[in-house]
Amino acid sequence: GAVVSQHPSRVICKSGTSVKIECRSLDFQATTMFWYRQFPKKSLMLMATSNEGSKATYEQGVEKDKFLINHASLTLSTLTVTSAHPEDSSFYICSARASGAGQPQHFGDGTRLSIL
Amino acid sequence: AQSVAQPEDQVNVAEGNPLTVKCTYSVSGNPYLFWYVQYPNRGLQFLLKYITGDNLVKGSYGFEAEFNKSQTSFHLKKPSALVSDSALYFCAVIEMDTGRRALTFGSGTRLQVQP
Numbered sequence: 001g002a003v004v005s006q007h008p009s010r011v012i013c014k015s016g017t018s019v020k021i022e023c024r025s026l027d028f029q030a031t032t033m034f035w036y037r038q039f040p041k042k043s044l045m046l047m048a049t050s051n052e053g054s055k056a057t058y059e060q061g062v063e064k065d066k067f068l069i070n071h072a073s074l075t076l077s078t079l080t081v082t083s084a085h086p087e088d089s090s091f092y093i094c095s096a097r098a099s100g101a102g103q104p105q106h107f108g109d110g111t112r113l114s115i116l
Numbered sequence: 117a118q119s120v121a122q123p124e125d126q127v128n129v130a131e132g133n134p135l136t137v138k139c140t141y142s143v144s145g146n147p148y149l150f151w152y153v154q155y156p157n158r159g160l161q162f163l164l165k166y167i168t169g170d171n172l173v174k175g176s177y178g179f180e181a182e183f184n185k186s187q188t189s190f191h192l193k194k195p196s197a198l199v200s201d202s203a204l205y206f207c208a209v210i211e212m213d214t215g216r217r218a219l220t221f222g223s224g225t226r227l228q229v230q231p
Contacts, residue, residue, distance in 0.1 A: 043223045102167040107159035
């Protein structure tokens with residue numbers, strides 16, 4: 001089956017640090033990648049959608065200068081949380097879809113970000 | 117606009133009994149429907165999807181779901197629950213598309229299977 005690898009799985013760092021999270025589709029080409037944030041016992045909140053080679057589309061309320069997304073190739077997208085603060089602590093999950101109607105989204109295992 | 121409703125925050129079932137996790141959806145056109153499962157501190161795993169064809173869809177780990185257009189529902193079912201099925205389940209929908217938009221997820225239902 002389709003595999004999405006997300007790295008790192010856990011990050012603990014000081015306030016003010018920038019953190020980069022990588023998302024790779026290992027066995028398919030991901031035309032579109034998505035970044036989600038999940039709060040404890042809550043559903044996924046879509047942060048942004050990125051299509052390879054173009055700028056990401058951010059959901060309302062998500063600061064694009066705070067959460068930098070790069071989708072440089074059909075297999076790699078990165079999310080950089082810039083100058084992270086404790087309120088940015090969360091579980092971040094990436095997802096990738098191949099092109100074509102009805103394709104499911106495949107998810108990485110998430111990154112637990114803890115800002116001290 | 118598209119939306120998904122999972123009316124139950126939690127479903128409790130005894131091991132060996134059948135289980136149902138409910139999902140209803142709303143889209144303006146034809147839907148593509150999906151079920152995912154999430155284990156603690158993990159991403160979501162794809163279980164099954166309905167695109168077209170037979171209303172009863174079979175997926176991973178013995179799960180199946182029935183598409184009911186008149187009731188706009190896509191309930192997840194399994195004939196005999198296992199303790200290992202205990203997890204968080206998400207229903208998702210998207211109107212027929214080219215694969216460039218995100219699925220819309222329900223709020224999730226926690227399934228607890230008791231030994």
